[in-house]
Amino acid sequence: MASTTHANPNSYYLPAPSHWPVVGSVAVFLLMLSLVMWMNDVNGGLLVMAAAFAVMLYFLFGWFGTVIRESESGLYNKQVDVSYRWAMSWFIFSEVMFFAAFFGALFYMRALSVPWLADAETGDLLWQGFKSAWPVSGPGIEETFTPMGAWGIPAINTLILLTSGLTVTWAHWGLKKNNRGQLTFGLLLTIVLGLVFLSLQVYEYVHAYRDLNLTLASGAYGATFFMLTGFHGFHVTLGTIMLIVIFFRALKGHFTPERHFGFEAVSWYWHFVDVVWLLLFVLVYWLV
Amino acid sequence: MEAVHGHDHAHDHHGPTGIMKYLTTTNHKDIGSMYLWFSFSMFLLGGAMALVIRAELFQPGLQIVNPEFFNAMTTYHGLIMVFGAIMPAFVGFANWLIPMQIGAPDMAFPRMNNWSFWLLPPAALLLILAQFTPGGPAGVGWTLYPPLTIQQGMSMDLTIFAVHILGMSSIMGSINIITTVLNMRAPGMTLMKMPLFCWTWLITAYLLIAVMPVLAGAVTMLLTDRHFDTHFFNPAGGGDPVLFQHIFWFFGHPEVYIIAIPAFGVISQVIPAFARKPLFGYSSMVYATASIAILSFLVWAHHMYTVGMPVQAQLYFMFATMLIAVPTGVKVFNWVATMWKGSMTFETPMLFAIGFLFLFTIGGFTGLVLAITPVDVQLHDTYYVVAHFHYVMVAGALFSAFAGIYFWLPKWIGKMYDEGLGKLHFWLSFIFFNLAFFVQHFLGLAGMPRRIPDYSLQFTDFNMVSTIGAFGFGLSQLLFLYIILKAIRSGEKAPQRPWEGADSIEWTMLPTPAPYHSFEKPPVIR
Amino acid sequence: MITRTAHTLLALALSSWAGLAFGEMRFNLQDQKTALGHAVYDLHNAIVVICLIIFIVVFGLMLYSIWKHRKSVGHQAAHFHENTTVEVLWTVIPFLILLGMAYPATKTLLAQRDTSSPDLTVKVTGYQWKWQYEYLDENISFYSTLATPRAQIENVETKTENYLLEVDNEMVVPVGKKVRVLLTAGDVIHAWYVPALAVKQDSIPGFVRDTWFRAEEPGVYRGQCAELCGKEHAYMPVVVRVVSDEDYAKWVTERKAGQGTPVAAAVPATATDAAPAEAAPAPGVAAVADGKAVYDQACLMCHAAGVAGAPKVGDKAAWAPRSAKGLDVLYTHAIGGFNMMPPRGGNTALSDEQVKAAVDHMLAQSR
Numbered sequence A: 001m002a003s004t005t006h007a008n009p010n011s012y013y014l015p016a017p018s019h020w021p022v023v024g025s026v027a028v029f030l031l032m033l034s035l036v037m038w039m040n041d042v043n044g045g046l047l048v049m050a051a052a053f054a055v056m057l058y059f060l061f062g063w064f065g066t067v068i069r070e071s072e073s074g075l076y077n078k079q080v081d082v083s084y085r086w087a088m089s090w091f092i093f094s095e096v097m098f099f100a101a102f103f104g105a106l107f108y109m110r111a112l113s114v115p116w117l118a119d120a121e122t123g124d125l126l127w128q129g130f131k132s133a134w135p136v137s138g139p140g141i142e143e144t145f146t147p148m149g150a151w152g153i154p155a156i157n158t159l160i161l162l163t164s165g166l167t168v169t170w171a172h173w174g175l176k177k178n179n180r181g182q183l184t185f186g187l188l189l190t191i192v193l194g195l196v197f198l199s200l201q202v203y204e205y206v207h208a209y210r211d212l213n214l215t216l217a218s219g220a221y222g223a224t225f226f227m228l229t230g231f232h233g234f235h236v237t238l239g240t241i242m243l244i245v246i247f248f249r250a251l252k253g254h255f256t257p258e259r260h261f262g263f264e265a266v267s268w269y270w271h272f273v274d275v276v277w278l279l280l281f282v283l284v285y286w287l288v
Numbered sequence B: 001m002e003a004v005h006g007h008d009h010a011h012d013h014h015g016p017t018g019i020m021k022y023l024t025t026t027n028h029k030d031i032g033s034m035y036l037w038f039s040f041s042m043f044l045l046g047g048a049m050a051l052v053i054r055a056e057l058f059q060p061g062l063q064i065v066n067p068e069f070f071n072a073m074t075t076y077h078g079l080i081m082v083f084g085a086i087m088p089a090f091v092g093f094a095n096w097l098i099p100m101q102i103g104a105p106d107m108a109f110p111r112m113n114n115w116s117f118w119l120l121p122p123a124a125l126l127l128i129l130a131q132f133t134p135g136g137p138a139g140v141g142w143t144l145y146p147p148l149t150i151q152q153g154m155s156m157d158l159t160i161f162a163v164h165i166l167g168m169s170s171i172m173g174s175i176n177i178i179t180t181v182l183n184m185r186a187p188g189m190t191l192m193k194m195p196l197f198c199w200t201w202l203i204t205a206y207l208l209i210a211v212m213p214v215l216a217g218a219v220t221m222l223l224t225d226r227h228f229d230t231h232f233f234n235p236a237g238g239g240d241p242v243l244f245q246h247i248f249w250f251f252g253h254p255e256v257y258i259i260a261i262p263a264f265g266v267i268s269q270v271i272p273a274f275a276r277k278p279l280f281g282y283s284s285m286v287y288a289t290a291s292i293a294i295l296s297f298l299v300w301a302h303h304m305y306t307v308g309m310p311v312q313a314q315l316y317f318m319f320a321t322m323l324i325a326v327p328t329g330v331k332v333f334n335w336v337a338t339m340w341k342g343s344m345t346f347e348t349p350m351l352f353a354i355g356f357l358f359l360f361t362i363g364g365f366t367g368l369v370l371a372i373t374p375v376d377v378q379l380h381d382t383y384y385v386v387a388h389f390h391y392v393m394v395a396g397a398l399f400s401a402f403a404g405i406y407f408w409l410p411k412w413i414g415k416m417y418d419e420g421l422g423k424l425h426f427w428l429s430f431i432f433f434n435l436a437f438f439v440q441h442f443l444g445l446a447g448m449p450r451r452i453p454d455y456s457l458q459f460t461d462f463n464m465v466s467t468i469g470a471f472g473f474g475l476s477q478l479l480f481l482y483i484i485l486k487a488i489r490s491g492e493k494a495p496q497r498p499w500e501g502a503d504s505i506e507w508t509m510l511p512t513p514a515p516y517h518s519f520e521k522p523p524v525i526r
Numbered sequence C: 001m002i003t004r005t006a007h008t009l010l011a012l013a014l015s016s017w018a019g020l021a022f023g024e025m026r027f028n029l030q031d032q033k034t035a036l037g038h039a040v041y042d043l044h045n046a047i048v049v050i051c052l053i054i055f056i057v058v059f060g061l062m063l064y065s066i067w068k069h070r071k072s073v074g075h076q077a078a079h080f081h082e083n084t085t086v087e088v089l090w091t092v093i094p095f096l097i098l099l100g101m102a103y104p105a106t107k108t109l110l111a112q113r114d115t116s117s118p119d120l121t122v123k124v125t126g127y128q129w130k131w132q133y134e135y136l137d138e139n140i141s142f143y144s145t146l147a148t149p150r151a152q153i154e155n156v157e158t159k160t161e162n163y164l165l166e167v168d169n170e171m172v173v174p175v176g177k178k179v180r181v182l183l184t185a186g187d188v189i190h191a192w193y194v195p196a197l198a199v200k201q202d203s204i205p206g207f208v209r210d211t212w213f214r215a216e217e218p219g220v221y222r223g224q225c226a227e228l229c230g231k232e233h234a235y236m237p238v239v240v241r242v243v244s245d246e247d248y249a250k251w252v253t254e255r256k257a258g259q260g261t262p263v264a265a266a267v268p269a270t271a272t273d274a275a276p277a278e279a280a281p282a283p284g285v286a287a288v289a290d291g292k293a294v295y296d297q298a299c300l301m302c303h304a305a306g307v308a309g310a311p312k313v314g315d316k317a318a319w320a321p322r323s324a325k326g327l328d329v330l331y332t333h334a335i336g337g338f339n340m341m342p343p344r345g346g347n348t349a350l351s352d353e354q355v356k357a358a359v360d361h362m363l364a365q366s367r
C-alpha cells in the first residue's frame, strides 16, 4: 500500500482497496445474530457475542488506525478535511433524529395516550378508576414506583456535563495556541468528568431498581426514562472512548494547531451529547 | 482538484483480483455495479414471493400455502422489494453517476462507500434466516404493527436487526452522497448547473438521514417491548399501539418519496435526451422536488385515517396530503412541456420513461383519492391501496430504473443492448403490469381486504386476471436479465454518445466505456 | 348531476377495458345503504371524474406531441424553456382544483365523525379471531365467529354463496336508527369493516374508538376484518343484519331469555348462543371432571406440549379456528383421527363419550 504521491494540496486522496469494510460487516452480522440468540435463549449466544466483539475491536482498530495513519502522513488535503466536516455534521444530525423518536414517544404518551386512557369510554369501559397523571406507570400495572427526583444526582450530572463541555473547549484553545499541556490536561479533565458522570448514572440506576422500584417495566414513565437516559448514557460512553483515543493521540503528538479535525469531531460529538442531556434534564427529570 | 490514489496507477493490474476485488474495492463504479446486481437478485427473490402470493390468490380457498406462510410472504415481499430491491437500485445509480455527472474522481469516502454496500448482504442474510427459525417467519406486514409483532417468534428479532443494518447502510450511503455533491463538484459546476439526477439524490439523501434513524428508534422500541418489558405500545402501561404507527409512518411516508425522488431524477435525464430539448423548467423542478421532500414530513398520518384520531388531525393530514399533488403536478407538467415541440425518438429508455409518466400519474391520482379521508375510510387496507402503491412503485420507481439502466448501460459497459428486445421488454412489462394491477383497483373498491390468503367468491374473476398478469410480468423480467447478459457478452460497441440529445458531462466529456476513475483531472465546466 | 356524469364516464372508460366480459363485475364501491355512504360514493366519483379530466387533458397533449413532434416525421426541436407565466398557472390551477375537492371532503368527513346522540350503542371487541358484541343498554352479549366449514376452505366441499362472509351469530340492529359502535380489542389490532354501510374503524387494544351508521333498509350486510391480525385474519367476517323495529324488539327478548347472564359477568365463557364450541360445557359439570381424567391419561402427552403439531391446551390462538369448525367436527376428528391426530388419541379402550368429554375439557381450558 505504498503511497507514491504525498501531500499534494491539489489532490483528493482516494484510498486503496481495503478489507476493513467487509470485516466490519462480519462484525455487525455476528453482533446482531448474537443479540437475537441471546434474547431468544439460544445456546451459544454469548459465545457468538464474544466473537462479534473480538471482530468488532479488530475492525475498529484496523479502520481507524488506517485513517489516522493516512491523516498523519499528510495525505488529506483541505478538501478532504471539508468532506470529513460535512460527514460528521450529518452523522450527528442522524443521531439527533434517533433521539427525536424517543422524545416523540415521551411526548405522545405524556400528552396523548395517558390522558386518553382515562378519558371518555376508554376510561369508563376498560380502565375504571384510572386517573391521568405523570409520572405514571399505566392503568394495567399494579406495582407502584417513585419517580426520579431532578435535584439530586441529575442536577449534579448536569453540572458535570456542562463543565466537561467547557474543559473540552479549553483543551481546544490549548491546541490552537499549540499549548500541548493545556490540550492534554483539558482532555484528561473531560474524560474524568465523563467517567464520573457515567458512574453516577450507574449509581442512579441501581438506586432506581433497588430503592424506588423504578424499572424498565414501570410503564410509560419507566420505559421512556430508561430508554432516553440509557441511550444517552450509551452515547456518553462512546464519547468518552473517543476522548480517550484522542487523548492518547495527543500524547503521541498528533494534531497541529491548523489541522486537527479528529479532535474537533470528538468535541462536536461531546457537545451534542451535552445538548441531549440538557433536553433530558428538562423534559425527563425536571418537568414531571 | 485532481485525485491521488493510495496505490500506484497501474492498479488495474496489481490490485486484488477475483472475488477479493469486489470485497475490497473502493471504486464507485465497482460498488455501483454491486448495488445493481444485489438489487436485481433481491428483486427476483421478492418477485418470487409475490408469485407465491398471486398463485395462492388465483382462486378462493387455500390451495398452495397455509395462512401463516402467506402472511410471511406478504411481509418479506414488501420488506425485500422496498429495502432490498428498489432502494439499492437507486443507490447503485447514484454511485455510478454522481461522480461522473459532477466531474469528480470518485465518491467522497470510497472506503465507507464499500462498507455501505457490504452491509446489505448481512441484512439480506438475516431476512433469509428469519424464514427458517422455530416458530416460522413473521407474518406481520412490512409495516410491523404491534401488538402483532409482539406475538411473533425469533424471526421478528432477526427482521428488526436486519432493518437496523439496512438503516446503517442507508445513513452512511447518504452521508457519502451529500458530501460528494456538496464538496466534490468540479470547478464551475455550480449547484444549479448539476444534472437533475444529482439534485434528486441530494434531496433524497437528506430524507434518508432524517428518517432512517426514526425507523431505527421505532423498531428498537418494538424490541424492548418484546424482550425487556417496556410498555411503549402497551396500553396497560400507558403506551399505545398507535404510537408505533405514528413513528413508523413518520419514517414511512418520506420513505415512499425516497423511492420516488431518484426515479424522478432519472426520468428528468431521459426525457430531455430523447426529446432533444432541454428540460423545460430546471429550477422549478429543483424547487418542486424540495417541496415534495419537505411536505413529506408533514403528512404521515394519512396512513392511519381509521385509527380513530381526533377529527381535527384528520382534517389537517388530509389537506397537507392533498397539497403534495401541486409540486408533483409541476413535475409532470414539466416533463410533458419538455416533450412538447421536441424532436422525439422512442428507444427503450424513452419508452420506459413515457410508461413511467403515464402510470405514475395514475398512481398519483389514486393517491389523491386515498388522501380524501372519508373515501380512504372505505379504501384503507383494501386492494385499492395495493394497486395505488404498485402503480407508483413498480410502474413508477421500477420502470424508471429500467429506463435508467437502458439509458446508461452503454456508458457503463461500452456496449449496446439489443434495441428490439428492449422494446419487447417494455411492451410486455407495460401490458402485463396493467393486467396485474389495474384490476386490483376494482377489488379494493368492492371491499377486498389486503393481506388475506383467501377471499369471498365475488372477487374471483379479477384475482385470476391479476395473477395471470403478475406471472406474465414476472416472466418478462427474465427477458430483461437476458437482454443485459447478452449486451455484456456480445453487445455492439457503443459510441461515446449513443443518444443524440444526451448532454450531461458523462456523455460529453468522458469516453465510452467510462474510465475506471472518472475524472482524474477535474473537467472545465463552462 | 356530477354523479350522473361520473357514472356515464366511468362506464365508458371501463366498458372499453371490460371487453373480457366476465360475469358480474363491480367497478366501483359497493351500493351504499346509508346516507353517509351515498355522500362518500358521490365524493369518490366526483374526484375520479376530476382526475380523469386532468388525465385526459395532460396526456392528450402528450400523445399529440408524441404523434406530431417525432423525429421520424422530421420535426425539429424547438429550444424554448422556462416560462414563468406557464409555471405559475400550472401551480395555481391545480391548487384551486384541490380547494374545490377539499370543501365537500371536509363536509363529509365532519358528518362521518359525528357520533353524537345515537339511538343504540353496541360495544364490539375484536379477538383473534372472532368478534364480541355487547349491547350496552340491553345486557346482551355474544361472540360471532366464521360459520363457513373448514371443508369449503380446504376445497373439499363446494363453496357456497356467502363463503367466508357468514357467521354463527350476526349483529342485529333496527333499521333507520343511528347505531354507535364502540370498538376495542382484546389482543391485537383488528378493523371492523362493512363496505355497504360505509364504516371501517380499527379496534385498538386498550382504547375505545367509535364509529356509527344508520342503515336505510333492512338486509344483511357483510364485511370482514380489515387489519392484519395474524393467521386467521381472512377468517373473521362481520355480518350485520338490519331488521324492522318489531323484529329487533323480538330478537332482543329472545336473546335475553336465552342468555340470562348480565353483561358484567359475561366476559368470555358465557353465552349458550355463541359458537357451538363456546357452548361446549353443556354436557354437564360431571362430564367436565371426567374429561379431565381422560385428558390426563390419554391426551396430555401430546396436547400439553404440542407434540407433532397438536394444538396445545390453553393456546387460545390454536384452538379458536378449530372450535370454529363446530363441536361435532372436533368430536369426529378426536374419535376417528385427523392428520397426525390418532383415533381416540391412540387409546382404543376409550368410549366415544369419554373422548367427547376430553374434548370438552380441552376446549374449556383453551378459551
Ligand code: HEA
Pocket: B143, B256, B257, B259, B260, B302, B303, B321, B322, B324, B325, B326, B328, B329, B330, B332, B360, B361, B362, B363, B364, B365, B366, B367, B368, B370, B371, B372, B376, B379, B380, B381, B385, B388, B389, B392, B393, B396, B397, C051, C054, C058, C093, C094, C095, C097, C098
Ligand atoms: C413511490 C411511492 C409512492 C408515491 C410517490 C406515493 C404518492 C402518493 N400517495 Fe401513496 N403510498 C405508497 C407509496 C407511494 N405513494 C405506499 C407504499 C403506500 C402503502 C403503504 C402500506 O400501507 O403498506 C401508500 C399509501 C398511501 C395512502 C394510505 C392509504 C391507506 O392505507 O389507506 C395515501 C393516503 O393518503 C397515499 C397518498 C398518496 C398521495 C396523495 C401521493 C402523491 O404524492 C401523489 C401526487 C401525484 C399526483 C396527484 C399526480 C400528478 C399530478 C398532476 C397531474 C397535477 C394535477 C392533479 C391534481 C390537481 C389532482 N398513499
Ligand code: HEA
Pocket: B043, B044, B045, B046, B047, B048, B050, B051, B053, B054, B074, B075, B077, B078, B079, B081, B082, B086, B140, B141, B142, B143, B386, B390, B393, B394, B397, B398, B436, B450, B451, B452, B470, B471, B473, B474, B475, B477, B478
Ligand atoms: C417497490 C416495491 C415493490 C415491487 C417491485 C413489487 C412487485 C410486485 N408485487 Fe408487491 N408489494 C410491495 C412492494 C412491491 N411489490 C409492498 C410494500 C407490499 C405491501 C406488503 C404488506 O402488505 O406488508 C406489496 C404487496 C403486494 C401484494 C399484496 C399482498 C397482500 O396484501 O397479501 C401483492 C398481491 O398481488 C403484490 C404483488 C406484486 C407483484 C405481482 C409484483 C411484481 O411486479 C413482481 C415481478 C417480479 C417477479 C415475479 C420476479 C421475476 C422472477 C421470476 C419469474 C423467476 C422466479 C423464480 C425463481 C427465483 C426461482 N405485492
Ligand code: CUA
Pocket: C126, C127, C129, C189, C190, C191, C225, C226, C227, C228, C229, C230, C232, C233, C234, C236
Ligand atoms: Cu382481525 Cu384481521
Ligand SMILES: [Cu+2]
Pocket: B252, B253, B256, B300, B302, B303
Ligand atoms: Cu404516505
